[in-house]
Amino acid sequence: MARYLITSALPYINGVKHLGNLAGSMLPADVYARFQRLRGHEVLYICATDEHGTPAELAAAAEGMDVRAYCDREHEIQRAAGDGFALSYDHFGRTSNPPNHRLTQHFAAVLEDKGLIEERSDHQVYSIDDARFLPDRYVEGICPHCDFERARGDQCDNCGRLLEPTDLKEPYSKISGSKNLEVRETRHLYLLQTKMEPKLRAWVENAADTWPSLAVSIANKWLDEGLRDRSITRDLAWGVPVARDGVIREGFENKVFYVWFDAPIGYIGATEEWASANGGDWESWWRTDKGAEDVTYVQFMGKDNVAFHTVSFPATILGSQEPWKTVDRLKAFNWLNWYGGKFSTSEKRGVFMDTALELLPADYWRWYLTANAPEGSDTQFTWEHFQACVNKDLADVLGNFINRILRFTASRFDGAVPAGGEPGEHEAWLAREVDERLAAIADNHEAMRFRPAAAETRALWAAGNEYLTRAEPWTHFKTNPEKAAVGVRTALNLAVLMGIAAQPVIPNAAKTILDCLGVPDGNRMWPNEPAAGLLDVLPHGLAVTPPDVLFAKIDDDTVAEWTARFGGEGS
Numbered sequence: 001m002a003r004y005l006i007t008s009a010l011p012y013i014n015g016v017k018h019l020g021n022l023a024g025s026m027l028p029a030d031v032y033a034r035f036q037r038l039r040g041h042e043v044l045y046i047c048a049t050d051e052h053g054t055p056a057e058l059a060a061a062a063e064g065m066d067v068r069a070y071c072d073r074e075h076e077i078q079r080a081a082g083d084g085f086a087l088s089y090d091h092f093g094r095t096s097n098p099p100n101h102r103l104t105q106h107f108a109a110v111l112e113d114k115g116l117i118e119e120r121s122d123h124q125v126y127s128i129d130d131a132r133f134l135p136d137r138y139v140e141g142i143c144p145h146c147d148f149e150r151a152r153g154d155q156c157d158n159c160g161r162l163l164e165p166t167d168l169k170e171p172y173s174k175i176s177g178s179k180n181l182e183v184r185e186t187r188h189l190y191l192l193q194t195k196m197e198p199k200l201r202a203w204v205e206n207a208a209d210t211w212p213s214l215a216v217s218i219a220n221k222w223l224d225e226g227l228r229d230r231s232i233t234r235d236l237a238w239g240v241p242v243a244r245d246g247v248i249r250e251g252f253e254n255k256v257f258y259v260w261f262d263a264p265i266g267y268i269g270a271t272e273e274w275a276s277a278n279g280g281d282w283e284s285w286w287r288t289d290k291g292a293e294d295v296t297y298v299q300f301m302g303k304d305n306v307a308f309h310t311v312s313f314p315a316t317i318l319g320s321q322e323p324w325k326t327v328d329r330l331k332a333f334n335w336l337n338w339y340g341g342k343f344s345t346s347e348k349r350g351v352f353m354d355t356a357l358e359l360l361p362a363d364y365w366r367w368y369l370t371a372n373a374p375e376g377s378d379t380q381f382t383w384e385h386f387q388a389c390v391n392k393d394l395a396d397v398l399g400n401f402i403n404r405i406l407r408f409t410a411s412r413f414d415g416a417v418p419a420g421g422e423p424g425e426h427e428a429w430l431a432r433e434v435d436e437r438l439a440a441i442a443d444n445h446e447a448m449r450f451r452p453a454a455a456e457t458r459a460l461w462a463a464g465n466e467y468l469t470r471a472e473p474w475t476h477f478k479t480n481p482e483k484a485a486v487g488v489r490t491a492l493n494l495a496v497l498m499g500i501a502a503q504p505v506i507p508n509a510a511k512t513i514l515d516c517l518g519v520p521d522g523n524r525m526w527p528n529e530p531a532a533g534l535l536d537v538l539p540h541g542l543a544v545t546p547p548d549v550l551f552a553k554i555d556d557d558t559v560a561e562w563t564a565r566f567g568g569e570g571s
Contacts, residue, residue, distance in 0.1 A: 001040055001041055001042055002036075002041045002294075002296060003042045003043075003044075003294055004033070004042070004043045004044070004295070005046070005271075005285050005295050005296070005298070006029050006032060006043060006044065006046070006298050006299075007047065007267045007297075007298075008026045008047050009024075009302065009305045010048050010049065010050035010266055010267075011025075011078055012050045012056075013075065014055045014074070015059070016078060016081055016352045016353050016354045017078065017352065018344070018350045018351065018352045019351050019353070020302075020335060020337070020338070022353055022365075023373060023374060023379075024300075024333040024336065024374065025301050025302060026047065026085075026087055027085070027370065028331065028333070028448070029298075030085075030089075031445070031453075031504045032298065032300070032331075032445065032448060034088060034507065035504040035526075038503060038504065038525055038526040039442075039526050040525060043090070044090050044285055045089050046091055047082075047091075047092050047270070048091075048092060048095055048270040048273075049074070049092075049093075049094050050095050050259065050263045050266065051071045051094055051096040052095060052096065052236075052240065053234075053236075053258075053259030054135050054136060054137035054138050054174075057236060057237070057238050058174060058175075059074075061175075067237075067238045068096070068238075080354075082353075084353070085362045086362050086363075086507050086508060091270055092270075093273040093274070094266075094273075095262060095265075099269035099273055100240070100262060100265060100266045100268075100269030101269075103268055103272075104240045104257055104262040105241075105257075107265060107320055108189070108242075108244070108261075109244050109245075111191065111319050111320060114320070116191065116196065116319045117190065119189055119190075120187065121186075121187055122186055124184065124185075125165045125166060125171060125182075125183060126183065126184040127173040127175065127181055128181070129180045130176050132235065134173055134175075135153070135165075135234040135235050136152065136154035136163075136164070136234070138165075138173065138174045139171050140152055140153065140172060141153075141169055142168060142170050143158060143159060143169075144163075144167050144168065144169055145159050146158050146159040151163065157342070157344070160304065187251055189232050189252075190229045190231055190232065191232045191261070191312075191315060191316070192229050193228065193229055193230055193311065193312070193315050194229055196315045196318065196319055197223065197227050200223065200227075200311060203326070204216065211329065212330075212375075214303060214306070215306050215331075218310065218332070219310035222310070222311050227311065230312065232258045232261040233252065233257055234255060234258050235254060239256025239262070240262045241257075242255050242256060242257060261312075265316070268286050285325070286324060287324065289323040295325055297328050298327070299327045299329070302334075302335065303333065309330065310330065314327075333374050333375060334377055335374055335378045336369070336372075336378070336381055337378050337379065337380050337381065338350040338381055339381070339567070340380060349567075350381075350566075351381075351566055363394075364394065366505055367505055367506050368390060370450050370451075370453075370454045371393065371451060371455070371458070372385075373451050373454075375450060375451055383563050387558075390551065390553075393458050394506075394550070395550075398458075398461045398502070398550065399549065399550040401464040401465050401498070402495055402513055403547075403550070405464075405468065405491040405495060406492075406516060406546040407546045409546075410544075410545075412477055412484075413488060415544060416544065417488075417540055417542045417544060418484075418489055419489075419541065420481070420482040420486070421486035422482075422486065423535070424486070426467065426471045427471075427535065430467045431530070431531040433463045434460065434463065434531035435530060437457075437501075440452075440456040440459075441453055441456045442526065444456060453505075454505060460501055463494075464491065464495070467494065468487070471487035471490070471491070473486075473487030489540070492538055492544060493535045493536055494535060495513060495517060496517050496538065499511075499513035499524075500514070500526065509550055512550065513547070516544060516545045516546065516547045518542050518543065518544060519538075
């Protein structure tokens, strides 16, 4: 049994996440975690809300709420959305909780002792009308690279370039809208990434064989363009205090650690939360001197998070020179786009997780987003494509097979697995097909190739329908009942394998299928035997029950309604 530590990029606290966020980190991490559990491995899937930084303060202020109360509310909303999508977190923590505060301050102290953090005089935007320094996202203006008019002081959402507030043209205060700004001198702590460049480059080169090319290329781009020492403090009230041994650093009374310094440390902090809640040992997952040397650490994220996880966070971990576990496999995704444009939390553009669950059960979305995962390139979401995928794959292929065989069993075999008859050429063909498909599904899941894994899962479902076409148990029922019994019994056992193989992607429907077939919980692990021995394992005479409709088709009127409500092409 292997040990897998799995983390997905931390969703930010300012609102429910959209389908693009789900597709690019949380869902594939869940699919992978579920698959590894089915293989009998020990899995710890950790996630948390990322709660510090300017957007949290701004969002709370916009609602007239205390920022802590705002984060408390939004954390529970995001937890509920994750539960609704059947995301199997072992723990869903918070970066605002004490473990992350303690660990962030620990890393800062260690890095400073190693000569990798220094205090520098800095020049920062000051709002005269607001009487305060403005950290990155409190400043907006025109992007100096693409002229986007609502670029933030840390990044342009249009071109994706990282920025400093002083880079913006025609800057203004996000708080008041005032353009009465000036640049004043202040002091901040800087992480000396430039000193870490050789070690980071060697680390990335060593990981290149296990990371997708997208992740490697982004990391190398940052390294090749030249690392910059990065400020890791901000002028904010909400965040991790700049303290050491419980004492606030002089001159930093009104500053906190930068969110991108503390957020990745939140993976470790959330694991400590899990340990406290469950009696586990968090250090055995994160400290190589405490047992983590046998852990495979796998990260999932969208491409916009890659640089921070391949440069900035490793600079913290490696720079500490302490025996912390670093990532082994990093799965980076491109973007799921909304009709050619980006999903956006801040712009309220696209479909969001809570709203999606109001429209359809989670498995519809889970299947579509996995089968169309933005792996090799960006993927375009359209209502028409979503409709076609769901109707064809889930309703016409999987749903049709399960409905046909279980209803026929109920009507012709008194709802029980029939005995009698011997397997023939059709069953031999099916066994070969199942062996090939199950192996391909497993290989693709193991390699984190989500679209091919879904395609092979669908191919297994399609093989079931092809088998029924070949075996024709309804034709033989009166003339050759034993032949009909073989066909039905084989198809019912195939339905079990379909349900087992579907568990990583559509867990709710898979559970329904396996429950209807009377499969005990302990018999739902990934099969490791040849299919020939798996197509007759259900006890003869076992009662089975047809389910309600597994997947209802989405009609054109519904698509038209959703397009009008949420927008679509030309909107």
